[in-house]
Amino acid sequence: MYEQEFVNSLYIQLYRIRHFETECIKLYRQGLIRGYFHPYLGEEAIAVGTCAALEPSDYITSTHRGHGHCIAKGAELKYMVAELLGKKTGYCFGLGGSMHIADLSKGNLGANAIVGANVPLGVGAALASSLIQNHRVTAVFTSDGGSNNGVFAESLNLAAIWNLPMILVLENNQYAVSTPISESTRQPELYKRGQALGIDSMRIDGNDVFKVFEKIKQSAKKCRQGKGPVLIEMLTYRHGGHHVNDPGTYMPREKLDYFLSIDPVKRCKTYLLETVGVTEQDIADIESGIHKEMQDAIEFAKKSEELSQEEFLELIQDY
Ligand SMILES: Cc1ncc(C[n+]2csc(CCOP(=O)(O)OP(=O)(O)O)c2C)c(N)n1
Ligand SMILES: [Mg+2]
Numbered sequence: 326m327y328e329q330e331f332v333n334s335l336y337i338q339l340y341r342i343r344h345f346e347t348e349c350i351k352l353y354r355q356g357l358i359r360g361y362f363h364p365y366l367g368e369e370a371i372a373v374g375t376c377a378a379l380e381p382s383d384y385i386t387s388t389h390r391g392h393g394h395c396i397a398k399g400a401e402l403k404y405m406v407a408e409l410l411g412k413k414t415g416y417c418f419g420l421g422g423s424m425h426i427a428d429l430s431k432g433n434l435g436a437n438a439i440v441g442a443n444v445p446l447g448v449g450a451a452l453a454s455s456l457i458q459n460h461r462v463t464a465v466f467t468s469d470g471g472s473n474n475g476v477f478a479e480s481l482n483l484a485a486i487w488n489l490p491m492i493l494v495l496e497n498n499q500y501a502v503s504t505p506i507s508e509s510t511r512q513p514e515l516y517k518r519g520q521a522l523g524i525d526s527m528r529i530d531g532n533d534v535f536k537v538f539e540k541i542k543q544s545a546k547k548c549r550q551g552k553g554p555v556l557i558e559m560l561t562y563r564h565g566g567h568h569v570n571d572p573g574t575y576m577p578r579e580k581l582d583y584f585l586s587i588d589p590v591k592r593c594k595t596y597l598l599e600t601v602g603v604t605e606q607d608i609a610d611i612e613s614g615i616h617k618e619m620q621d622a623i624e625f626a627k628k629s630e631e632l633s634q635e636e637f638l639e640l641i642q643d644y
Contacts, residue, residue, distance in 0.1 A: 327535065329601045333611065335534050336597055338373040339590045341615050342393040345402055348619050349392070349409055353569050357627075358409050362423050365393035367532075367564035370589030371496050372397035374537025375464050378545060384432045384450045384463040386443035389424045390496075391436035394466050399431040402622035412629035418640060419631055432461075440501075441467060441474025444493070448480045451491035451554070462548045464492045464541070470501030472515050478522070481556070485522045490548035492541060493519065493556040496531065502567045503575050519556030531559030532589045535596075564588075 346364045353362045365372070368390070376385070376397035387394040395405060400416065408415025409423050416426050427435035434450055437443040447465030454461040471477055472495060484491045497515055499506050506513045519526030525547070529536050537559060544555035562584035566573030573581075597603045632640065 332601050336593045339369045339593050342369045342396050343590050344615050362569045363390040368561045370534035371531045371559045374534040375541045378538045378541035383461050384434050386434050386447040386465050387436035389438045395426045398433045403625040406622045406626035407629050410626045413632040414629040441471040441476050444477050444480040448484050451489035455489055460549055462490045462545045466494045469497045469506050482522050484554040485524050489554050491554040492544045495558040497558050498561050498563050516558035524556050526556040528558040531561035532587045534593050
């Protein structure tokens with residue numbers, strides 16, 4: 326059995342991401358968030374289990390569906406909401422938006438809207454760690470769609486031949502937009518792509534936060550011993566369409582119901598109640614604390630301003 330404090334910390338992060346996404350979808354529907362918004366609902370255990378198993382100084386690179394990765398790696402909700410609302414108090418001065426959030430102070434090297442493009446960036450970070458021997462591990466989040474981008478194979482091959490300290494976290498939610506993996510590959514067991522390159526690779530239940538934590542912990546240890554990289558395919562499912570305005574009607578109801586029944590947030594809550602022995606009131610207290618944090622974050626973001634033209638021009642001088 327896991328310690329109460331540890332399970333609480335996982336639940337806090339799972340629920341924080343769940344609530345953040347739910348509230349931000351409302352802001353999106355009010356027209357306050359522009360562009361695309363790809364919810365992480367249903368996949369929270371992957372980000373939370375992974376980042377809980379990393380050291381704070383380790384790195385991540387993230388994707389277009391990246392809010393959960395950022396929060397799990399320690400992002401503050403108020404700067405996240407401000408970024409989504411395009412405000413200058415956001416992580417990237419409101420210039421990056423939903424798909425381009427970075428926070429170098431927490432080792433988040435950035436999300437990326439180009440599917441697969443964060444994989445070579447992660448290899449670069451891992452190569453740097455290997456050369457300067459800073460013992461940091463890079464967890465690269467990618468997706469079933471990302472694994473079909475050519476750069477995926479090239480990057481993994483380099484990581485393999487150079488034994489880089491990199492964990493490829495392959496979030497297999499079984500769709501790239503509306504295309505099921507059965508139509509995009511003949512080999513739906515995506516971890517086998519790592520095996521083909523001589524990489525220690527496996528598939529696990531991506532809705533089980535404890536399993537994710539354990540496998541990442543072991544993999545990070547291997548990486549720090551110079552025995553990386555590792556590829557972990559994490560099987561999961563979105564709770565809805567590809568983005569907020571996609572009703573996801575192509576997703577078979579029984580399959581969605583199955584994944585809703587193994588919802589990662591509910592599973593961790595059940596563990597807290599039935600195995601750790603916390604009370605419903607303890608859980609309600611955690612959740613209301615997060616509701617308050619999110620309310621404050623939304624207020625902070627709404628009150629913040631956008632960059633002025635002068636501020637924008639001054640800022641880009643440095644780049
Ligand atoms: C290189 C590239 N091709 C196409 C797109 C358009 N696009 C955005 S998300 C997406 C599907 C992504 O599916 P997947 O990689 O499985 O990630 P998921 O959305 O399921 O998390 C596509 C095709 C893109 N952003 N980048
Ligand atoms: Mg996918």
